[in-house]
Amino acid sequence: MIICSDLDGTILVNKSVDIEIANKIKQYRKKNNYFVIVTGRGKGVFEKAINDYNIDFFDYVILSNGGCICDSNLKEIKYTAFSSIEVINILEKLSLYKDEFRKYIINTKDESIDMKYQYNLSQGNKFVISIAIQFYNENVTKKVFQNLKAMMGTKYNLFINKDCIDILPKNVSKDIAIVHLLNLLKLSENDLCVIGDGKNDISMLKKFKNSFTFSYCDKDVLKSSKYIVESYMDFFNKIEDM
Template sequence: MNEIKVIAIDVDGTLLNSKKQLTRGVKNAILMARKAGIKIVIATGRPLSGVKQILHELDLANQNDEYVVCFGGGVVVTTSGNVLFEKQLTYDNYLDLETIALKLGLHFHASAPDRIYTADRDIGDFTLYEANLVNLGISYRTPAEMKNIPIIKCMYVDEQKYLDKKIADHMPFAHLDDKITFTKTAPFYYEANPKGVSKGNALKFLCQKLNLTSENIMAIGDEENDLSMIKYAGIGVAMGNAVTLVKDNAQMITKDCDHDGVAAAIEKVLQEK
């Protein structure tokens, strides 16, 4: 563990507890890690706007040498807002994904770097929830009006039981598997990202920039979209509340997000450093 130079941390269900709070214990552990020379990288499905308050609380905001992996790996950006990497969905991708939503009767929206767009006048409750969570406004646009809007990812958002029922059969999505990666990122979110976009690949990009290797990375997460970075990192850590797939691929399982699991994992690294 002496080789760990970067700790990549998911946000929801990992860094934050179930009440969406950053606890004192986690903040103190991160402060200790930074004092020990370890860089903290937030790796999230959120845009930069959705983690700004967290960055301020951790004294990471507005810096050119601190980084955030946003949109599940679709964007790598400095905390000062300098975009280092970005991969967008095409307009045709969007049209195909929107069509699936219509056929399956799922609420659906598209995320641009600075706004959420929906073609559904009956805006879904979870679209409203997401917009509030990540501090982005919502705009109604018809599919035709979306042609020149940069789209980083799309999301199918609905009640868990309904969503799970609709995505249980992958056949409606299968014709896009060579272009799109589909991932369950929360009980009520099913995300569509450009093929090749993942938190793991984003961390690989960042490692190359920082002249590090995977052995220098510790990654902590709980959901399926964290799996790629759990596998990539020299030390992959699953939260106690992580889904089974993440736990099965992790080298370490820590406490859950309501018992400062991130702090426990960091403290273990620092004890052996």
């Protein structure tokens, strides 16, 4: 069996990981099951979370909403990068909204770079796999998201989650990365459960039949999931009965 789980808002809640949940995941893995974290975080930001919150209970991690798959040592198994021209094109369009940014991060296959509104292209694109922008409020985020979708939604994959927008290469998403990992591990969808709480989880919640979210989530997330649970421990109780 294999669980693919979102991180922020799902396992990592209010800047902490419940020790009971962490122990439950470790017990699950001891039974020859796989536990995969599927996150919008890039490698550098995820590494910080590992250290800050003692996240030591995963076999694989899917980073940048599907842009990069790594093993438990954060060694890349697969990644999809923009071309240099694509990076320039995206940053030119984002410059129209720079006054609305709280910050933006360039995620490469090796690190997460806080750009402070600037990006030095002199070193090449450094295998950029996603560009993440955080705005000052969710209303601005929604407005900018619609504008960006209209400008470049056919060329790239865009995801919105609360006050953040992530831009990825076309045909990159959480569900596509999970399918690749299932094939690598020679597992089927019947062996899989997925769980998430945000709009960037919708692709995997819709794709897989054993999908779970929480009763308090956004209505678009709720209607995308097959099963609704009250908590992460409730999720474990449900899958044990399946």
